[in-house]
Amino acid sequence: NAGVTQTPKFQVLKTGQSMTLQCAQDMNHEYMSWYRQDPGMGLRLIHYSVGAGITDQGEVPNGYNVSRSTTEDFPLRLLSAAPSQTSVYFCASARGRQETQYFGPGTRLLVL
């Protein structure tokens, strides 16, 4: 199993550009989530999904969209990038609601 994979590893955007961060897992996990990690603020939940076709907002959803058309994939879209979205983004998956989360290696995003 590859576990949780994320692409790209690193991305530079200009303000106003859009892009999609990819996340995939091959463990047949129902639960997937996106976090951003900023210095001094730990991890903050952006969006999560409890199964294909079901998504919900986390703590900091503004400026981000998600969809879950398959169990395996959970892409995160930045509609119009802003410098405040410069961060490290982590995707995670879990077998179920109260199961342990497994994290991907992260995507480092710089918005100029």
Next chain:
Amino acid sequence: GEDVEQSLFLSVREGDSSVINCTYTDSSSTYLYWYKQEPGAGLQLLTYIFSNMDMKQDQRLTVLLNKKDKHLSLRIADTQTGDSAIYFCAGLAGYQKVTFGIGTKLQVIP
């Protein structure tokens, strides 16, 4: 919502024990986790404890939970330079809502 607090930094000498502390606010937290993050990498689950347990030991790692005080600690015995990393405490309460602390940076001095 849940708040999880940790100290920011801990420095220990190689071979000594490290104790990383965490406090949480939600008494309904069912699972409490410790994650390790090495530089440039994602989070790796180290261990977890269920809320009805007081202690869990796994090789060099010992987790202690004081539910009354909402205090969680991670003890690393015989700390090695490879243990240098950021350690995150996290709590699960309610509908798969995991709240993370800001992380404790452990520096191991050779």
